[in-house]
Amino acid sequence: MNIPFVDLKRQYKAYKKEIDAQIREVIASSAFIMGEKIRELEQRLAEFTGTKYAAGCSSGTDALVLALAALDLRPGDEVITTPFSFIATSEAIAFLKAKPVFVDIDAQTFNIDPDKIPAAITDRTRGIIAVDLFGQCADYDAINAIARDHNLFVIEDAAQSFGARYKGRPACSLATVACTSFFPAKPLGCFGDGGMVFTDNEKLYTIIASLRAHGMGTDKYNHVRIGFNARLDTLQAGILLAKFNHFKNEIKQRNAAARYYTKYLDGCVTTPVLLEQNVSVFAQYSILAKDRDKLQQHLKGKGIPTAVHYPQPLHTQTAFSYLGYKKGDFPVAEQTCNSILALPMHAHLTRGEQDHIIKAIKSFYKR
Numbered sequence: 001m002n003i004p005f006v007d008l009k010r011q012y013k014a015y016k017k018e019i020d021a022q023i024r025e026v027i028a029s030s031a032f033i034m035g036e037k038i039r040e041l042e043q044r045l046a047e048f049t050g051t052k053y054a055a056g057c058s059s060g061t062d063a064l065v066l067a068l069a070a071l072d073l074r075p076g077d078e079v080i081t082t083p084f085s086f087i088a089t090s091e092a093i094a095f096l097k098a099k100p101v102f103v104d105i106d107a108q109t110f111n112i113d114p115d116k117i118p119a120a121i122t123d124r125t126r127g128i129i130a131v132d133l134f135g136q137c138a139d140y141d142a143i144n145a146i147a148r149d150h151n152l153f154v155i156e157d158a159a160q161s162f163g164a165r166y167k168g169r170p171a172c173s174l175a176t177v178a179c180t181s182f183f184p185a186k187p188l189g190c191f192g193d194g195g196m197v198f199t200d201n202e203k204l205y206t207i208i209a210s211l212r213a214h215g216m217g218t219d220k221y222n223h224v225r226i227g228f229n230a231r232l233d234t235l236q237a238g239i240l241l242a243k244f245n246h247f248k249n250e251i252k253q254r255n256a257a258a259r260y261y262t263k264y265l266d267g268c269v270t271t272p273v274l275l276e277q278n279v280s281v282f283a284q285y286s287i288l289a290k291d292r293d294k295l296q297q298h299l300k301g302k303g304i305p306t307a308v309h310y311p312q313p314l315h316t317q318t319a320f321s322y323l324g325y326k327k328g329d330f331p332v333a334e335q336t337c338n339s340i341l342a343l344p345m346h347a348h349l350t351r352g353e354q355d356h357i358i359k360a361i362k363s364f365y366k367r
């Protein structure tokens, strides 16, 4: 049995008619940049996330850069974030010449530990970027309370959590601004790069919408600020509109697959901890496994692909060596990097495939 890690072909086959119709429509109209489909997608996703404004953009990374730029992040400003994430989160901060300040994670959820945030706040701190890792929201009530006390902004990096819930509230509505990604392998993915920024703040939205289109104002050729080109392609918006019709159902399927893994793997490996207050979208189903690298090889030999998100924390990566962190600074993140392992996870995974994976993991530990 050869199992794909994320089966995008199977998903395309399932929705092919609708996706192809959207693509044909965009091509027939020749309206490839912005236009009605972008507005329709923004409206539908704003409604879905319970936010007032949504701005499509070119990627999750650009969503973060747009949000930080709109918040007027300046060189030398500090932004607190997690060392256990994809590099884009801290990269966006550093790209704007501000300083990422890392705070260790919670050992159960792998999200930033709010209790450790206050000690990292200085008089240069401007804000906090929390990441909803693997599809489970960070603890925003605690994070927002700290931010209020110190007059900081909060950005929700919801690249992995679009569709998730926290205490009944939707992901992307939990902070000053939220950023998501439509990278193909994310829970709601397009056929290339894409992203979206969400906020209730009209002023921030106006700046973000302007920044993504060269600093455009209401008068097309009088640019009111320095921006860049970070628009979402209309073709991608069409593809997302087709896929979004099935998204609620896909969230249910992902959760059912996660429950099935947990039911049969619990006790054999450390299965993901989902807090009662959270509904995850399981962007990843990540276990903590003893002898992780050997298990990964064993599974590979049985046609089962796995992934390590993430093998190295951000504070020890070469690009951030100038920050002066060292090994041992964030022990929870570092330990997690050594045993984390993501199993195949997507809405179209079959129970037969999962049985094969579960059996292979169990056989490894019985040796």
Ligand SMILES: *Cc1c(COP(=O)(O)O)cnc(C)c1O
Pocket (backbone or CB within 6 Å): 059, 060, 061, 062, 085, 086, 088, 089, 131, 157, 159, 160, 180, 181, 182, 183, 193, 194, 195
């Ligand atoms: C994927 C991801 C991003 C970046 O999104 P892109 O669309 O690939 O630029 C940012 N943050 C996190 C946590 C991610 O997983």
